Amino acid sequence: MSTSHHHPHNHSHNHPHDYDTVHEHADWHTHDHDAQHPHVHGGVNDYMKAVAEYRKTFASKQDVLEQTPDPAVREMMLRMEQLGHDTVFDRFDQQKPQCSFGLGGVCCKICNMGPCKITPKSPRGVCGADADLIVARNLLRSAAAGVAQHGAHAREILLSLKFIAEGKLNLPLLGEKKMRAVCKAFGIETRGQSARRLAGKLADVLLADLSRALPDDYETIKALAPAERQKVWQDLDILPISAYNEVFDAYHRTGVGTDGDWQSIMKQFLRCGLAFCFTGVVASNIGTDAMFGTGHRATSKVNIGALKKGYVNIAVHGHLPTLVSEIVRIGHTKEFLGLAKKNGAKGIQFYGICCSCLAAMYRYEGVIPLSNAVGAELVLGTGALDLWVADVQDVFPSIMDVAKCFKTTVVTTSDSARLPGAEHYAYDHHHANIGDTEKLARKIVTRAIESFAARRDIPVFIPAYEVTADVGFTAENIAEQFPGYHALARALETGTIRGIVNMVGCSNPRVVYEKATVDVAEELLKNNILIFTNGCASFPLLKLGFCSKAGAAKAGKSLQEFLTAHDLPPVWHMGECIDNTRASTVFGGIAAASGEAIKDMPYAFASPEWSNEKGLDASLAFRLFGIDSYHCVEPPVQGSANVERFLKHDTKATLGAVMNVNTDPKKLAAQIVADIEAQRQKLGWN
Structure with a gap:
């Protein structure tokens, strides 16, 4: 179908390409780059060669067919090909060769004097912006978009919390214990306060961090x-004012003729990382746990083989839990189960794509995870789904083409996310109909039953691959199992567990689908490194047995003995993407039990296949805590030596962490292992 896969080019620490123009560096990250990193090149031609080499590592559809670790993916790709349906893998091949200027980050479309690109012939844009400035501005705009995306998620959660407090939304507060603990941390008096009153106060504080205009804490x-981290951020002058403010300022700074200093742009990039972390992730997690509880340890069937024939099959896809929680509740009532059976169904079954199901599966029984966003078309191609509920983010418009062919009804539920041809049952732009949540849910489940009745003639093809996974790890239940995290800290100190890696992120067709994540995980486990996971990267780990207790056999001797003794899987599944908060809380708890700073612990963050703006911010958030990040996909910065060096070298001195990239997942894993061992040596944990 296309050219064969090339062996990856090593882009880990030392990059043999750089610009000959080296800017004077601000005093907030002063040190001699060239003395420490001498492997630099002389100009635009070299950067273009480096991009060309990187492009050779991109996977093809044939590579995915031959190498994807999940046989269900392979079967569905062949099935879609037989039916004549394009998928993300076909379209990725059709886009080749990808634009060198876009890959290097040196294409500027900000104003209408361009677009401009940096070449040997034109080293500056029309306005005079050089490669450093153009790359930095593009990177900051991506980071700002990530803050807006997770920030919008947070806003919807916090508005729901506020509406519950005000009586506009009739949902229980299932996480009252967690909410009261968080209120105490914020200094909110909890004695004698009702749960609803506390929910309102907490929502107000978190909404202020989202939208504050006047500078304040x-x-x-x-x-x-x-x-320790607050002091680092204060000294670097990167503490944000609010999420809205930092996104607003990011777009202002990067507008034509505003901020012309790439270093100033990168300082704003770091501010966006903190806003993303503490509002987009932490506030979202707090609000979700307050409303829907932290959930519990559970087992779940996963993968396409868990689809059931003869049921009203409803898939939830996206990130917002408020309406999804009500849809699941309504679908489990006797009334609607009776209506389904009256229409010839055996019952109603819920499935999940992306984060909606990951948030639901350990809170409600029987929500089955099927795939991350990149594999959504393959799931629809089974013909088994009657209704697809799409809310926000990572919902590709291409699903409509497949849904139409299989007569699957698609419903959109957010004013921010419309799909041509979909039916729309949603909150309005002003949330004036938030009180209609139950009505909307009833309408959606009713529509699913109607769709089931109308689809009896649709052929169904379900590859027979499913496994059972153990899910629902939280900071609370981990601390309960290992009182105060002391047992985990001791296992790290003695070397029973060599380190811990949080492995998350989306998927990217630049690399063989899900293979990079699996390859890295296998190598880490063999080297006795425990893995936490959430979000899209967790799907291959769920589907291929890494999250089952039997998966302990994949671990090295000492880790395997530890896991077996505690009846645990080698990969601890913590939920959806905002549940990075759970991983960071556990990281902090173990560090405190060891008497060490988080930045000094044998930790790492890995998003091998990251692809979107949120993924850029997620890795930055962990680096802001002093934890190195590791990836098989390059950020679009190769066109600027200074910006690339900032990400991959300079922040070691300021934040204590850098971004590492190697397109070969095995080599990336080896680097993680080596860096974790180096951290252990510094701690004297040999």
Whole structure:
């Protein structure tokens, strides 16, 4: 179908390409780059060669067919090909060769004097912006978009919490215990206060961090961030004012003729990382746990083989839990189960794509995870789904083409996310109909039953691959199992567990689908490194047995013995993407039990296949805590030596962490292992 896969080019620490123009560096990250990193090149031609080499590592559809670790994916790709349906893998091949200027980050479309690109012939844009400035501006705009995306998620959660407090939304507060603990951390008096009253006060504090205009403390950072990190961020002058403010300022700075200093742009990039972390992730997690509880350890069937014939099959896809929680509740009532059976169905079954199901599966029984966003078309191609509920983010418009062919009804539920041809049952732009949540849910489940009745003639093809996974790890239940995290800290100190890696992120067709994640995980486990996971990267780990207790056999001797003794899987599944908060809380708890700073612990963050703006911010958030990040996909910065060096070298001195990239997942894993061992040596944990 296309050219064969090339062996990856190593882009880990030392990059043999750089610009000959080296800017004077601000005093907030002063040190001699060239003395420490001498492997630099002389100009635009070299950067273009490096991009060309990187492009050779991109996977083809044939590579995916031959190498994807999940046989169900392979079967569905062949099935879609037989039916004549394009998928993300076909379209990725059709886009080749990808634009060198876009890959290097040196294409500027900000104003209408361009678009401009940096070449040997034109080293500056029309306005005079050079490669450093153009790359930095593009990177900051991506980071700002990530803050807006997770920030919008947070806004919807916090508005729901506020509406519950005000009586506009009739949902219980299932996480009252967690909410009261968080209120105490924020200094909110809890004695004699009702749950609803506390929900309102907490929502107000978190909404202020989202939208504050007047400079003031970022309360979530002040209440929850380690003191050591707060001092680092204060000294670097990167503490944000609010999520809205930093996104607003990012787009202002990067507008034509505004901020012309790439270093100033990168400082704003770091501010966006903190806003993303503490509002987009932490506040979202707090609000979700307050409303829907932290959930519990559970087992779940996963993968396409878990689809059931003869049931009203409803898939939820996206990130927002409020309406989804009500849809699941309504679908489990006797009334609607009776209506389904009256229409010839055996019952109603819920499935999940992306984060909606990951948030639901350990809170409600029987929500089955099927795939991350990249594999959504393959799931629809089974013909087994009657209704697809799409809310926001990572819902590709291409699903409509497949849904139409299989007569699957698609419903959109957010004013921010419409799909041509879909039916729309949603909150309005002003949330004036938030009180109609139950009505909307009833209408959606009713529509699913109607769709089931109308689809009896649709052929169904379900590859017979499913496994059972153990899910629902939280900071609370981990601390309960290992009182105060001391047993985990001791296992790290003695070397029973060599390190811990949080493995998350989306998927990217630049690499063989899901293979990079699996390859890295296998190598880490063999080297006795425990893995936490959430979000889209967790799907291959769920589907291929890494999250089952039997998966302990994949671990090295000492880790396997530890897991077996505690009846645990080698990969601890913590939920959806905002549940990075759970991983960071556990990281902090173990570090405190060891008497060490988080930045000094044998930890790492890995998003091998990251692809979107949120993924850029997620890795930055962990680096802001002093934890190195590791990836098989390059950010679009190769066109600027200074910006690339900032990400991959300079922040070691300021934040204590850098971004590492190697397109070969095995080599990336080896680097993680080596860096974790180096951390252990520094701690004297040999």
